[in-house]
Structure formats: structure tokens, C-alpha cells
Amino acid sequence: PSNEGRGYVLRRLIRRASRHGKLLGINEHFLTKVSKVVMEAYKSEYPELLEEQDRILKIIDAEECKFQETIEQGLNILQKMIDEAKKNNKNTISGEDSFKLYDTYGFPIDLTLEILEEQGFTTSIDDFNENMKQQKLRSKNARNIDEIGWSGNDNSIIKNLSETKFLGYDKLNTEATIENIFLNEDEEKVISSGEKGIIVLSESTFYGESGGQVGDKGIIESKNGKAIVLDTQKNKNNAILHYVEMVEGTLSVDEKVEAKVDLQNRRDTMKNHTATHLLHKALKSVIGDHVNQAGSYVDSKRLRFDITHFEAISKDDLSKIEKIVNEKISLGLPVNSKEMSYKESEELGAIGLFEDKYKDKVRVVSIGDKYSQELCGGTHVQTTSDIQMFKIISESSVAAGVRRIEAITGREVYNYINNKDLLLTEISSTLKSKQSDIINRIEFILAENKNLEKEIKNIKSNDVKKDLEKIINSAKTIDGFKVVTHNYNGLDMNTLREIADTIKNKISSGVVVLSNITDDNKVNFVAAVSKDVIDKNIFAGNVVREVAKLTGGNGGGRKDFAAAGGKDATKVPTALESVYQIVESMLK
Structure with a gap:
């Protein structure tokens, strides 16, 4: 599905x-x-x-x-x-x-x-x-608006520009003529230093975003001026739109310029794009032939690959997939592209994505001796060894029946591993342990911490029990039964409940209201009421609710036992003092 x-x-x-x-x-x-x-x-x-x-x-x-x-x-x-x-x-x-x-x-x-x-x-x-169309358009325009302040997609002239000859498969730099300049959605003759806009060339080596691959960055310059290409897009006719910011002088329509693609950015993007093809093949091998591409995003930093699959991919399977991709990288398989008819590509067994409508002529990218064959218009490395390394960094769900894999290649893998190593070294230093013993050391510390917490709890519990007689002796008597109140600090709720039950059993007849201010300054209340007092229509839930309200909180529970939470710890003494009045009012 x-x-x-x-x-x-x-x-x-x-x-x-x-x-x-x-x-x-x-x-x-x-x-x-x-x-x-x-x-x-x-x-x-x-x-x-x-x-x-x-x-x-x-x-x-x-x-x-x-x-x-x-x-x-x-x-x-x-x-x-x-x-x-x-x-x-x-x-x-x-x-x-x-x-x-x-x-x-x-x-x-x-x-x-x-x-x-x-x-x-x-x-x-x-x-x-x-509405669906407008949503897609808003999403597509978002990054372009960030780059130059407007998208250009609503401009009728830009939308109808004819196809630009793309030279970027074979080279990164070229000389060309500026054919159009757009500023603030208006067509102009000149773009000057400090301005942002769109430049259209007679031909270009810049790849316009499509097929999941982001557009190229780089420089367009002449003797008169220089523009930084922030992004490259295409219109419906494949006119290549260079989103630029002028940093020096001016550039004019009909001027001869040199267009230079950012070499490192393109190389890293190509590594990631070819890696998606290897990943796709590995996914089919490990998970099954039902896996198909459902979307992708490729830039110079990482790749994002969405597939049709019904459940999370296990860690073992992810490890197998990663291993297969890295094995193909180490083999240095040749990567070739060839234009052919769509019918020829079908006979070849090339994978077409998204059930797109393809033109009569398509471009097929092949890796190795028919290891992977896909219809693709993107840019790719010459051999798989150019990718260097491949690392999956996450796997998640993005929609019903669609899983997303995010991965990195080349120097980004080195940076990733280096950062992990630095973190491991820091952890090792903090724990005063060898890296090989970190897990054992952490397990020891956790066990030791658990034992210490238990000891602290026992000490607190014993200290509390020693003071019970004193607390009981300070109780007030109302209508023949005792009302006991007391505040603690730093106890957990279970201990507080145990104390309330112990006091109730010791006094036989009465009301017990205890509060506790936690280490992070939160307030807890518990109330316990003996059966004979319940018969007088004094219920624990009602008592604790009224007390908690005085600290900005709320709560409730059974007739014999209830709990509540408060917000203002400074009002706890006043709230406990009011218990006597609350009980007396319930007797009336």
C-alpha cells in the first residue's frame, strides 16, 4: 500500500x-x-x-x-x-x-x-x-523567499521563460550571456552591489533543483561585477533560475559572464545522490522488492530517503543495509549515464520513481555491471569510491506506510565519527575509566546510585518514625478525635503515604493531613481519615482538596485516603494551619 x-x-x-x-x-x-x-x-x-x-x-x-x-x-x-x-x-x-x-x-x-x-x-x-496545489507551491517557495525575499514563481515572465541549455553534467564552469535579470519580481537591465534577484543565462553549468537534489551554489562574475549564487531553481520549461546576491559592482543584460559552480558543494551533493541509488538497491536486497522510493532530499551535508514500508526497520537490518552500501563503495564501481528512449529503459529494467510521466527521451544512471539502474536527471560521482564512506544516522516514520532514512557520506562521516570519539573521550575522562570499560563503569555507578538512594530512603524513614510520637503529641482534639498536621521536606509520595497510614493507625480515631515540599519546590499533600470520623461526614478527599486550593493546587480521592498537589510552597504553613477550621466546618 x-x-x-x-x-x-x-x-x-x-x-x-x-x-x-x-x-x-x-x-x-x-x-x-x-x-x-x-x-x-x-x-x-x-x-x-x-x-x-x-x-x-x-x-x-x-x-x-x-x-x-x-x-x-x-x-x-x-x-x-x-x-x-x-x-x-x-x-x-x-x-x-x-x-x-x-x-x-x-x-x-x-x-x-x-x-x-x-x-x-x-x-x-x-x-x-x-488548495493542494497552493500548499505545494508555498512549501517550494519557502526557501527561495528566505534567500532573496521573494520567490519569483508568481511572475508570469519567469514562469514562461524557455529552457536553458544545461552543461553541468560535463563541466562546472562556463562562459555565458545574461539574458534576464529580475529584481523584486520586476524585469530589469542591471543588478547592483547589495541587491538580490534572479539571473537567467544563455546556458549554465548550475543544476536547478529537481528530483530531490538541491540546486547548485557558486559565482557569476565579469570584469564589472560579482554575484554569489545562493540557490538554483528551474521553472516548468526548465529555464535555470540563478538566485543571486550582488557583492561587487554591477551585472547587466547581454553582458558576457563566467559562471562557476561551487566545486566542493557539488562534489558532496553528488556523493549523497549516488549514495541514494546504492541505498535504494540495498533496501530492496535486505527488506524486499516491495520497497520503493517515496521521496528524497539530497544536499551537500546529508541525504534523506523515504521508502514505502509498513514497519520500522530493525537495527540489524539497518546494519546490513549500511554494510552493503559501504561494500559497493569500496569496490569503486563505475557510475555511467546514458540517454535513451523510455521504452529502451523499460526493457533494460531501469527503475522509474513516483510513477512519474516521463518524456520520450530519458536519462538512465547505471552503477556497476547493471547493479543499479535508475531513471535520474541528477548529478553523480564517476565511481562509487568517490563517495568514500556511508553512515545511516536515523530511521523514522513520516506517514502511514512510509519510512525515512537519513544518512551522510564522505567527510561528514569523518566529522560524525570524530565528534562521537570526542564525546566518548570526554565521558571516559569524566568516569575515570578506559573507553573499553565505559559500559561496565556506568552499570556499576547506576547500581551504586540505586543502593545509595535506598539507604537514604531508609535513613529518612527511620528519622521520620522517630519523630512520630512528637508529632502525634502536638495534635489538636476536635469533637473527640485528633487532628494531626505536619510538613516534611524531600520525601517521596510513597513514604508520605506510609507515614500518614502509620499515624492514623496509632491515633485510632482522627484526621491526618501531611504535606511535603520536594527538592524541586513542588508541593504534595496526603490526607487519611479513620472510619469513625468518616461516619461524621468528614472525607479525606474533601479535606485535602480544600487544603491544596490554598496553595493554588487541587486533588481528591477516597473517603479514607486522598492526595493532592500544590503550587506555592510558601503557603504550605498557612494551608496546614487551616486544616482545623476546615474539619470544624465539615462538622456543622
């Missing part, structure tokens, strides 16, 4: 079955049970169902669990929308509301449509799609 193509059809079927089960009154997860019956019925025609049974059932169960988490909240909100529309004699909800259900609560639009149809309602799919 996924959010694309056939995978999405499968996800919809699972979700629809789950929802209709709920409508029939089945509240627990049931799809795996039904699936087992189906597998058994079709095992002779489809033996692979039983061969893959465990994996299939895990996927179905994970999908059902995720969907149940989503559906409860979404159904309530959708029903409120429907009820509100009915009040206004309408039979439609807005596309904006449908999008809000999807965007905020993860409620799928196909399910919204199905439920609306059942109740004779509709929604505007066009408005829903427009």
Missing part, C-alpha cells in the same frame, strides 16, 4: 473494508483474520500467498492500525461539517474544508467523498486540488 498508483488503490480497499467493518459494529482489528481465510481458500491457485503470509498480514495489520488512528477524529469533524451544512439547508461542504480534513487530520479525500455520497452530500474536488 502507498499513496501512488496501484499502491493507493490497495490502500483504499483496505481502508474501505476497515470502515465498513466498523459500520457493522466490529471495533477491533479484524482484517488479518479475514485475510487468513481468503489465503486458505486460494492457496492452491496462489501458493505465494502462504509463502508470504507473515509479511502480508503484517502489512495489512499496520495499515488497519494506522487507519483506525486517523478515522476516529476525522469522522467526528466531518460529521460536524455535515451537520452544520444541514442547518444552513446545504448539501455540500467546501473543498477547503475537505482539504483541511486531509491536511490537518490525515483524512483521505476518497473516504470523505464516499461518506458525503452516503449522506447525499458533495464537495468541490477542483477547490480541493487547488
Whole structure:
């Protein structure tokens, strides 16, 4: 199951079955049970169902669990929308509301449509799609706005610029002519020092962000001026947009300039991009062929790779995946690219991503002797040994059935390992232990700490018990029973409860209210009331609640025992003093 193509059809079927089960009154997860019956019925025609049974059932169960988490909240909100529309004699909800259900609560639009149809309602799919489009545009524009103060994507001239010839696969520097300059979304002839804008060249070696790979950085300069390229984007026609900040002089339209891509930034980005191809192949080898790319982000610092998978990847599997990638790096496999027809790429077995619509001519990036073949327009290293090292630093969930792996390569791995080593050295020094003995040393310290805490607790408990007679003797008598109050410092709640019970048993008849101010200045209260006093309608929960209120807190509990928390430790003495008045008022 996924959010694309056939995978999405499968996800919809699972979700629809789950929802209709709920409508029939089945509240627990049931799809795996039904699936087992189906597998058994079709095992002779489809033996692979039983061969893959465990994996299939895990996927179905994970999908059902995720969907149940989503559906409860979404159904309530959708029903409120429907009820509100009915009040206004309408039979439609807005596309904006449908999008809000999807965007905020993860409620799928196909399910919204199905439920609306059942109740004779509709929604505007066009408005829903427009909201989706605007959200994607806002996300895409965000970084460009940070770079130059505006995105340029709303400018009709920029949007309609024709394709720029890209030379960056074969070289990093080139001479070109400035064709367009844009400042504050207006087309200008000159850009001057201190200004930020967009420069379009007759041809460029700068890679415009696409396919998950970020745009290049670098310099555009002439004898008259110099601009720093902060980012590179492309419009819908593949015109390359250089987002620049002028640092010297001026640059003008029709001026000859030299465009220079930042070599180190490009090299590090290429390492990470080629590493994603190796990672993709390793994931399929270790986890299974059902794994497909669901998204990626590649820059000079790290790579982020999203895959379709139904559960967390185990540490053992991550270790195997990392090992495979590093083995392929050490082999120095050649990395080649070739343009061919889409049909040829299919015959070659090249992987196409996201079920994209490809042009007749596509670019296939191959690693080794057909080890990995993917349709890709990005930039890559010449051999896998250029990547140097590969390290997975995290694995997490980003959506239902989608896992995210973050990794680093090259010098970033060295920095990562070096920082870990420095941290280990610092820990070793602090613990006064060899690095090889750190775990044993930590375990010893934790055990020793636990024993010391136990000793301290026993000492405190013994000290407290010694003072009990004194505390009991200071009690006041109201209506024939004793009322005992006292404040402690630094006790835990269990000890405080034990003391309250002990005092109650010793006095036989009465009310006990104890407070405790913790080491971090929090306030705890407990109250214990004997049975005969309960018969006088004095309940522990009521007493402790009123006392706690005087310190800005609250609480309650049973008639014979209750607890509460307070906020203002300075008001504890006054609160304890008020216990007598509170008890007396309850007698009236």
C-alpha cells in the first residue's frame, strides 16, 4: 500500500473494508483474520500467498492500525461539517474544508467523498486540488523567499521563460550571456552591489533543483561585477533560475559572464545522490522488492530517503543495509549515464520513481555491471569510491506506510565519527575509566546510585518514625478525635503515604493531613481519615482538596485516603494551619 498508483488503490480497499467493518459494529482489528481465510481458500491457485503470509498480514495489520488512528477524529469533524451544512439547508461542504480534513487530520479525500455520497452530500474536488496545489507551491517557495525575499514563481515572465541549455553534467564552469535579470519580481537591465534577484543565462553549468537534489551554489562574475549564487531553481520549461546576491559592482543584460559552480558543494551533493541509488538497491536486497522510493532530499551535508514500508526497520537490518552500501563503495564501481528512449529503459529494467510521466527521451544512471539502474536527471560521482564512506544516522516514520532514512557520506562521516570519539573521550575522562570499560563503569555507578538512594530512603524513614510520637503529641482534639498536621521536606509520595497510614493507625480515631515540599519546590499533600470520623461526614478527599486550593493546587480521592498537589510552597504553613477550621466546618 502507498499513496501512488496501484499502491493507493490497495490502500483504499483496505481502508474501505476497515470502515465498513466498523459500520457493522466490529471495533477491533479484524482484517488479518479475514485475510487468513481468503489465503486458505486460494492457496492452491496462489501458493505465494502462504509463502508470504507473515509479511502480508503484517502489512495489512499496520495499515488497519494506522487507519483506525486517523478515522476516529476525522469522522467526528466531518460529521460536524455535515451537520452544520444541514442547518444552513446545504448539501455540500467546501473543498477547503475537505482539504483541511486531509491536511490537518490525515483524512483521505476518497473516504470523505464516499461518506458525503452516503449522506447525499458533495464537495468541490477542483477547490480541493487547488488548495493542494497552493500548499505545494508555498512549501517550494519557502526557501527561495528566505534567500532573496521573494520567490519569483508568481511572475508570469519567469514562469514562461524557455529552457536553458544545461552543461553541468560535463563541466562546472562556463562562459555565458545574461539574458534576464529580475529584481523584486520586476524585469530589469542591471543588478547592483547589495541587491538580490534572479539571473537567467544563455546556458549554465548550475543544476536547478529537481528530483530531490538541491540546486547548485557558486559565482557569476565579469570584469564589472560579482554575484554569489545562493540557490538554483528551474521553472516548468526548465529555464535555470540563478538566485543571486550582488557583492561587487554591477551585472547587466547581454553582458558576457563566467559562471562557476561551487566545486566542493557539488562534489558532496553528488556523493549523497549516488549514495541514494546504492541505498535504494540495498533496501530492496535486505527488506524486499516491495520497497520503493517515496521521496528524497539530497544536499551537500546529508541525504534523506523515504521508502514505502509498513514497519520500522530493525537495527540489524539497518546494519546490513549500511554494510552493503559501504561494500559497493569500496569496490569503486563505475557510475555511467546514458540517454535513451523510455521504452529502451523499460526493457533494460531501469527503475522509474513516483510513477512519474516521463518524456520520450530519458536519462538512465547505471552503477556497476547493471547493479543499479535508475531513471535520474541528477548529478553523480564517476565511481562509487568517490563517495568514500556511508553512515545511516536515523530511521523514522513520516506517514502511514512510509519510512525515512537519513544518512551522510564522505567527510561528514569523518566529522560524525570524530565528534562521537570526542564525546566518548570526554565521558571516559569524566568516569575515570578506559573507553573499553565505559559500559561496565556506568552499570556499576547506576547500581551504586540505586543502593545509595535506598539507604537514604531508609535513613529518612527511620528519622521520620522517630519523630512520630512528637508529632502525634502536638495534635489538636476536635469533637473527640485528633487532628494531626505536619510538613516534611524531600520525601517521596510513597513514604508520605506510609507515614500518614502509620499515624492514623496509632491515633485510632482522627484526621491526618501531611504535606511535603520536594527538592524541586513542588508541593504534595496526603490526607487519611479513620472510619469513625468518616461516619461524621468528614472525607479525606474533601479535606485535602480544600487544603491544596490554598496553595493554588487541587486533588481528591477516597473517603479514607486522598492526595493532592500544590503550587506555592510558601503557603504550605498557612494551608496546614487551616486544616482545623476546615474539619470544624465539615462538622456543622
